[in-house]
Amino acid sequence: MDQRHKEYIEYYRARLKKYEGNPMYPHSEAAERAMLEAIETAADLNEFRDRLFAGNLHVKVAVALVKDQEAARLKHFRSIEETVRARGPENILKTVSQMESTISDVMDLTSEVNHILDANRIEIAVDLLVDHFWSDFTALENIEVSERADVPDRWKAEHRSAAEADRAKGRQLWQEIDLPAAKEWDSNWKMNYALLSETRHRRKLPFPDSTLARRIEDHKKYRGTDNGR
Known part of the structure; x- marks a missing residue:
């Protein structure tokens, strides 16, 4: 050898x-x-x-x-x-x-x-496109503050208008930017909030189920996804 x-x-x-x-x-x-x-x-x-x-x-x-x-x-x-x-x-x-x-x-x-x-x-x-949900939390909190803040009556209309303006902007961005970008990955993609309850996504959201349910409804209004889009 x-x-x-x-x-x-x-x-x-x-x-x-x-x-x-x-x-x-x-x-x-x-x-x-x-x-x-x-x-x-x-x-x-x-x-x-x-x-x-x-x-x-x-x-x-x-x-x-x-x-x-x-x-x-x-x-x-x-x-x-x-x-x-x-x-x-x-x-x-x-x-x-x-x-x-x-x-x-x-x-x-x-x-x-x-x-x-x-x-x-x-x-x-x-x-991971469902991460749009929690990445929008700052906007949801701003809307919540505008709508629920304890302010004098003369400012309430202004706060309501600010909340509606934020929602309108959120829906516009969703239709013009976020949704088209998502459909480049999957042409049939729609926001599926049920995924948020699955372990891989739920562990990113450290709050009770009741808060999750409330935030989902807030997000639907903010992004205009309550009609299935």
Whole structure:
């Protein structure tokens, strides 16, 4: 066995140690172990190369790492109820499982994974459009102050007018800017207030359900979304 062969063996041993005994990487450990065994028992590097391509070992290592990483991501997202983000790793695992036996090029795997991740990023972006709700809180509070402030009678009309002007501006911005921008992500998008009760969004809103319900009604009036738009 020449020196270069020995150095490659040490290299693959070091790669195996990255995953050995780690419960998050069972597929990677098995694939790296198979790679190490192939080079340790080969008569020379030429034989190892033949084994590598005959057994598709390099692709199996890449597939194993994707499976382990995406399984860990899926477990994490499910544990914190990030259901939209979980779709990415879930779809990757499903797709890899279907094409695993036919993959012959790591680039094909990389391309498919990136395609799924890109689609999931759009899903996440669309899901986060509901953040318009809490980002409008300052405007809602200003309207509330205008309408409920204890002021002399001679100023009440002025305060009511200010509140209505703020609402009119909010509806205008919604129709001319915010809604068209949202529809660039999803042409069928509408404000869905029910999403605010789902864990991934509800945890951003640190106040009681009664306050949430009241603020939703305030927001519908401010943005003109009470007609389903």
